[in-house]
Amino acid sequence: MFKFLSSLGLSLGAYGEALPYLFKSGYRRYLALPILVYLGLLVGVVWLMYTNLNRWLSIVLAWFGYSFDELSAYSMIILISLQIIMFFFMSSLFKYATLIVLSPFLAFLSEKVEVEATGEELPFMLDQIIKDIFRAIRLNLTNFLKEMGITLLLALLAFIPLVGMLSPILIFVVQSYYLGYGLLDYNPERWRMDFPTTERWMKARRGMVLGIGLGFHLLFLIPVLGWIFAPAWSVIAGTKVALKLR
Numbered sequence: 187m188f189k190f191l192s193s194l195g196l197s198l199g200a201y202g203e204a205l206p207y208l209f210k211s212g213y214r215r216y217l218a219l220p221i222l223v224y225l226g227l228l229v230g231v232v233w234l235m236y237t238n239l240n241r242w243l244s245i246v247l248a249w250f251g252y253s254f255d256e257l258s259a260y261s262m263i264i265l266i267s268l269q270i271i272m273f274f275f276m277s278s279l280f281k282y283a284t285l286i287v288l289s290p291f292l293a294f295l296s297e298k299v300e301v302e303a304t305g306e307e308l309p310f311m312l313d314q315i316i317k318d319i320f321r322a323i324r325l326n327l328t329n330f331l332k333e334m335g336i337t338l339l340l341a342l343l344a345f346i347p348l349v350g351m352l353s354p355i356l357i358f359v360v361q362s363y364y365l366g367y368g369l370l371d372y373n374p375e376r377w378r379m380d381f382p383t384t385e386r387w388m389k390a391r392r393g394m395v396l397g398i399g400l401g402f403h404l405l406f407l408i409p410v411l412g413w414i415f416a417p418a419w420s421v422i423a424g425t426k427v428a429l430k431l432r
Contacts, residue, residue: 189393190392190393192393193391193394193397194393195393195397196431197366197394197397197401197424197427198397198400198401200397200424201419203423204419204423207422208415208419213295213418216292216417216418217414217418270354271337271357274337275334278330278337281402281406282330284417285322285326285368285369285417288417289319289326290315290319292369292418293315293318293372295421296372296373296422297372299422300373300376300425300429303426304429308376318376321371321375322372325367325368325381329365329367329368330364333360333361337357337360341357343356362399362400362403363399365398365399366395366396366398366402366424367388367395367399369398369402369417369421370388370394370395370428372421372424372425373425373428373429374387374388377432394427394431397427398420398423401419401420401423402417405419405420
């Protein structure tokens, strides 16, 4: 537990260490690209929520014998919990789509931080870069599916009185962990770890993974500015702490 809390604190603290990098020459370009990506993705996600949210919620409520027309106090609590869970689902979809689209640039950013920290130049290999991009896509899609599976299980807690209040908190923690996993994978990817080795490396550093994911998740709660800063800031912080715990 001490090791977990120590690495968790170290990861959250790395965000303070990483902040000056965002405004250094050679790093500012990594803030400009997310703006263009977010504009396209945000329009798509908002459209999905606006056109389908109530329909999806009514289907779920119908499974348990409720409807929008006849909501008791208890079913109202269920509806609010489902709305929060649906928000988590759509925001998670938005975040993973962002990480997948930005993965080539975030990989370069992580490498830049390591080169500056260690002074060791890494050789440029186009075929390896292509492999790394596909690895990032595969890993983020896998994590998204895992996260959604656990989220659906935790969503069932919403239908249990009192206990259901914990459901959004647990979902937030689970989503943070898998987001941290994706943000940190640029490091074992660069160190040529395969997936089983990466999985063991991440599990041995759960506090680090959760800390980076929590930082990213909390930044993403800040509209516009948080969305712009979160990917680059989190990758810089993640690379810094990964080098310390390597």
